[in-house]
Amino acid sequence: MQNDVSVLSRSRVNIFVGAYGSGKSEVAVNFAITISNTMRESADYVVLADLDVINPFYRSADARAVLLDNGIKLIASQFVNTNVEAPSVPPEVFSVFDKPGVKAVLDIGGEDMGARIVSSLKDRITAVDHELFMVININRPFTRNTDEIVKMIRELESACGISITGLVNNTNLLEMSSYRDIEDSDPIIRNVSRLTGIPYVFSAGMTEYHPDDMSLQLNGEVPFLKMIRTVLYNT
Amino acid sequence: MSNRVLMKGNEAIAEAAVKAGCRHYFGYPITPQTEIAHYLAKRMKDVDGVFLQAESEVAAINMVYGAAGAGARVLTSSSSPGISLKQEGFSYIAGAEIPSVVVNVMRCGPGLGGILPAQGDYFQCVKGGGHGDYKNLVLAASGVQELFSLTMEAFDLADKYRILVVILADGTIGQMMEPVIIPEDTDMKIFDKPWAASGKKGGNVHHTIKSIYIDPVVLEGLNNRLQSKYREIEANEVRVETSALEDAEIVITAFGTCARIAKNVIKEAAREGIKVGLIRPITLWPFPVEIISETARKDSVKAFLDIELNAGQMVEDVRLAVNGKKEVLFHGRTGGMIPSQEEILDIVRRIAGGGF
Numbered sequence: 001m002q003n004d005v006s007v008l009s010r011s012r013v014n015i016f017v018g019a020y021g022s023g024k025s026e027v028a029v030n031f032a033i034t035i036s037n038t039m040r041e042s043a044d045y046v047v048l049a050d051l052d053v054i055n056p057f058y059r060s061a062d063a064r065a066v067l068l069d070n071g072i073k074l075i076a077s078q079f080v081n082t083n084v085e086a087p088s089v090p091p092e093v094f095s096v097f098d099k100p101g102v103k104a105v106l107d108i109g110g111e112d113m114g115a116r117i118v119s120s121l122k123d124r125i126t127a128v129d130h131e132l133f134m135v136i137n138i139n140r141p142f143t144r145n146t147d148e149i150v151k152m153i154r155e156l157e158s159a160c161g162i163s164i165t166g167l168v169n170n171t172n173l174l175e176m177s178s179y180r181d182i183e184d185s186d187p188i189i190r191n192v193s194r195l196t197g198i199p200y201v202f203s204a205g206m207t208e209y210h211p212d213d214m215s216l217q218l219n220g221e222v223p224f225l226k227m228i229r230t231v232l233y234n235t
Numbered sequence: 236m237s238n239r240v241l242m243k244g245n246e247a248i249a250e251a252a253v254k255a256g257c258r259h260y261f262g263y264p265i266t267p268q269t270e271i272a273h274y275l276a277k278r279m280k281d282v283d284g285v286f287l288q289a290e291s292e293v294a295a296i297n298m299v300y301g302a303a304g305a306g307a308r309v310l311t312s313s314s315s316p317g318i319s320l321k322q323e324g325f326s327y328i329a330g331a332e333i334p335s336v337v338v339n340v341m342r343c344g345p346g347l348g349g350i351l352p353a354q355g356d357y358f359q360c361v362k363g364g365g366h367g368d369y370k371n372l373v374l375a376a377s378g379v380q381e382l383f384s385l386t387m388e389a390f391d392l393a394d395k396y397r398i399l400v401v402i403l404a405d406g407t408i409g410q411m412m413e414p415v416i417i418p419e420d421t422d423m424k425i426f427d428k429p430w431a432a433s434g435k436k437g438g439n440v441h442h443t444i445k446s447i448y449i450d451p452v453v454l455e456g457l458n459n460r461l462q463s464k465y466r467e468i469e470a471n472e473v474r475v476e477t478s479a480l481e482d483a484e485i486v487i488t489a490f491g492t493c494a495r496i497a498k499n500v501i502k503e504a505a506r507e508g509i510k511v512g513l514i515r516p517i518t519l520w521p522f523p524v525e526i527i528s529e530t531a532r533k534d535s536v537k538a539f540l541d542i543e544l545n546a547g548q549m550v551e552d553v554r555l556a557v558n559g560k561k562e563v564l565f566h567g568r569t570g571g572m573i574p575s576q577e578e579i580l581d582i583v584r585r586i587a588g589g590g591f
Binding site: 020021137139140141142144172173174176 | 239240241242243246250270273274277412413414
């Protein structure tokens, strides 16, 4: 099964927010790879900006090599991987809004603290067609059920200053993941979508835990982003 | 829905503290343990607890002194440079015998060093750090589920012995994510604290929490009592994990992250026909002296290999326990570097071949 990218590639600027450890970076990197692969014949290209100013440990800049292999330009703080704890906003990020041929994927730091950076870019973001995706893993603390997720949505929207346009179900248990993660969490994300009016745009999972037939069977009308592991987690 | 929660080590510490009945957290942010503070800033609201960001690490440890001295279960957490700042408080808490739990998610030093994982605070937390004759009870987990259960246990141990318990984790253990099963109903022990400065409540005994004793006879009495308490802890509270010791030729000693790497090395070495065992101290103090000295006496054991994220700290305790019976080799990395499985396997191969 090929990733159904039509829904994934409709906007020029795609921003990923969510709770800490919800898998934002992994989803953002795989999203970038997927849309980049649809643009191979064109002069246009994808830029991934790592704007996680919160956690210097695990982040999308770790995926530098795989991004370059896929023709994706990476924008990251100059301090990434230097062991310097001085996360800062790389100035090149402003340029992605000005280039019509560029599709941008912005990987934002966790929760409302991380999401504040979206607010600082609000005028530029709202001037272009954009998506603000919230990545959800219901196995993570503070997004365990409908109420908690709705509360998190409100906190994120308040910090971002713009509305979330889509929910992404990335429920997993890392090495203990199975297709059941999506199956079990699906009704909760649907319920959140019904309550908030925010569309449930796609679900995501590592290819190794989601064989082709399973993802097809489970997701029905919600597209499924099959991911490869690109961001390092554990020893 | 899964009954497992995907947690970072730091989050597991925070939730375990809440489960253990801790309702007071005082801390100051520092990478790589800030998730503990962040989690509790949210979670303490749900349980009518207190979260307070102090103006410094020194303030936070003294708030622990005060709140725990009043009988509450209290937590503070920091990382290496912040733990250095708390050392005066450690010594005062030891002298006043206040049950306290302190988390140290270690980063690389010395000085401000860097934010990456290390185990360079073994000496500081196990051997002292503050002044005077005292001990901390030091617990080291090597996985997130274990970190959860050890944190809960830390509060019981602190109350039982009126001692400061340190949860000593390296940055990797604090930052790594693993599925955790959170116990529904916990068998929380309630400790009577007749000594606590919690008000006279109509009685007539005035409790004082202090570590100053001007009379040398009285102060030596306190020291003797502390030492006999420490001997009791050494006799009763040693926790250690061992694996493949039965026929091991090489015994790896390691805690935390290094023990995780060692387990992979042991499997790989077995495939090559090299018998490697593991002794993983879970209590760094009290140190598992007995199992190490027993193992050192076995004919099958050729050598010990101690692996740490420092320049050689726990290895001193391993050498004392081995007591010259076998060679004790050391391999350590510093600066936030973590030894690879292949790097350690290569040393194991050389020891097995007699070429180390």
